[in-house]
Amino acid sequence: MKKKLTLNDKAILAFRKAVRRVREKHRKSGRPMAIWKDGRIQKIYIK
Secondary structure, three states: OOOOOOHHHHHHHHHHHHHHHHHHHHHHHOOOEEEEEOOEEEEEOOO
């Protein structure tokens, strides 16, 4: 039997799916992605 997902679990899964989509779009277009690292905003290129 499958475990019933809580609303929190569903939100986390949706967030992860959205991040995967954004990473893929940036990788395909060659645009940098802005991330928060060490208290600063940095732009990274997805390989």
